[in-house]
Amino acid sequence: MGIGRDEVMRIAELARLEFGEEDAAKYAKELDLILGYVAKLEEVGTEGKEALTHAQELVNVMRDDVPVEGLSQEQALMNAPARKGEFFLVPRIMDNSDED
């Protein structure tokens, strides 16, 4: 099953990427190649096997609940594309997208 132009455009929208029809056709082909490559995995029987959720075998890496000093306000805001006083400034979003 190949990836079509519509699928590419949908992914582009979700990832906030912008490109023209010509590029869409090119990316559709490239994504198809990648998926074809990993499709090999479908030949392996995974019936009844638990999904691997991480490439590492480590589990339970945690830290204690001890606060440490972070950045100063000046440092935090230093690279902001736009700021206002003590805040980062961002474009106002009218459509309240899903939070938390």
Added chain:
Amino acid sequence: MSWETVIGIEVHVELSTESKVFCGCKTRFGARPNTQVCPVCLGMPGVLPVLNRKAVEYCMKAALALNCEVSGRTKFDRKNYFYPDLPKAYQISQYDMPIGKNGWMDVEVDGKAKRIGIRRVHLEEETGKLVHAGDDITSAESSMIDFNRCGIPLIEIVSEADMRSADEARAYLVKLRSILLAIGVSDCKMEEGSMRCEANVSIRPEGSTEFGALTEMKNIASFKAVYKAIEFESKRQAKVLESGGRVRRETRHWDDLKSETVFMRSKEQAHDYRYFPEPDLVPLEIDRAWTDRVKDTIPELPDQRKARYVADYGLGQRESSLISDDMDLSTYFEKGIEAGAEAKALANWMTGELAAALNASGTEISSSKAGPAEMAELLGMVAKNEISGKTAKEVFAEVFAKGGSPRKMVEAMGLGQISGEEELRKAAVAVIDANPGPSADYIAGKENAIMFLVGQLMKATKGRANPKMANQLLKQELDGRKKNL
């Protein structure tokens, strides 16, 4: 047609850890904007999250207190979406393997017990805070952001769609808050946003087993608002259906000032969050020993508190539930008893006079001017017959409105019961002399006539007489006159 309302509730609670869930930044509320941040919670490239053990244990504790299965193997996932309060453009959350699942909680509404399923309890990170208010800090084109909140550990508690009325929904939330406060994992302050809830509401014809299209309600900032929003929304949906329309799957915003829900956005196309396992965090294995250790740290919960109130104080099942399910009521009750109040009388007042006054004035019990100490003092005076029940209500109303000591108020207003026999006897004689008809009736054998005279005596003393004593003295006086006839 009669409709049944079906409600499910999602609650987000900020955990009260010292540091954030994936970095060491402080979590203190009210700090200057953007002073509790670091490269991790600001989403800078190349940083790695490290999980806070205490946040995991708090989530486990909440899940266990809600009777959930706390699973063996869990993991974290990325929930991808673009919003300015989310600097990484994804939120670390838990998708298909929450820390807790399949729990339940019992609530009591109108004396009936009801079990509400808890679908899941999972751990995730809080987002930054958009600051909109006022023209000086925001404009039509831009918003300001404070990332201090970003990365504070958050748990999401999702109920099953088991609630059937606004009352049940409120009871669920009150008890949930009570449980979370008891186990000490959050301060649950709705006004500071550390506890937030969303209600999913749908309606269906009474008796139907299928679910109707649901709407999700956001911006509910108090338990009262939850109640009003659900009442409004179920009526709105009924109106839509009864006029031949269709309820659309959408998110609606509760406007507390106008007391109505307004359309926010459609949910017809489900969001595509493209969840995938978080590669920067290794899986979490929760074994039996760890679960048991966390279980051991759970203190008395509302259900146990209820049993204790029944056993130790002889409270009825119903008032015991009412008080124990609500953390603020429980605190008030226990402080009142510490201050010397008799438990049953206190519970009576709390579920009667006090509840009515709080309701009418929209006051929270934790900020009532008639506090547990004042109430204990007032009830003490009633118990010792220093004031009548009627006077107690008047004094209570004064204390509730203005604060202050009930005893001093009684003294200042001259409301203490007339306990001196001589004083009361004088008043009794005056009443008899002023009412020759009824007095003669009594002497002639109509014993009921005494009731009228007692009433007159109570009136003459402005309710300050002990009714039993008033009755006794009137009888003595009249019987004396009868003998002398």
